[in-house]
Amino acid sequence: MVRPTLKKVTAELLEAARVAGVMVDGELAGKIISERAMRYIKYPNPRYRFMTGDYYDVDHDSFLLMKKTLLRLGRLVDFPCGTSLWLQVPGKKNEMTCVVQNFKLHRYYRFGAGSQPAAPEMIKCLKTGEVVLAPAHKDLVTTLAPVRDSLGDVVGVVEFCSPNPGSKTLVPAWS
Secondary structure (H helix, E strand, O other): OOOOOHHHHHHHHHHHHHHHHHHOEHHHHHHHEOHHHHHHHHOOOOOOOOHHHHOOOEOHHHHHHHHHHHHHHHOOOOOOOEEEEEEEOOOOOOEEEEEEEEOOOOOOOOOOOOOEEOOHHHHHHHHHOOOEEOOOOOOEEEEEEEEEOOOOOEEEEEEEEEEOOOOOOOOOOOO
16 A cells, blocks of 8 residues: 555545534534533542543434544544544633544544633634644644634644654554
């Protein structure tokens, strides 16, 4: 199998992100995490740092529909591609939580983190409402797509992440 070029990977990820920006429903995304779970994400207990994961309740219908949508969007490209949905934590400026993730490639997700500060490129995507190509990374190529609600407000981002063809590192078993 011929490895794609960086130019091809970047172009295909940008196109997949453009499609996601049109298709991914911000109203559906907002229904996934339960109110109780979001409260633990927003106000984590410092004594029990993994409690957020213990109380990660979701609306299963919304979660599965989003997971399937992200899986399909990841198949728009001809190479391995991880997809993740990130939403803003209500009331926390520039704080994001990973709602759904597929595959083993992720640039931003950290195991066990209920939320984390938004990367500068996430903030740019949220503010401009445009597809953003993340800065160069030696092992990964990443694009971000805005997720809009019914009022057109950007409420989150979809992350597309693929191996950088120039990298000598193997795809990680997990990130």
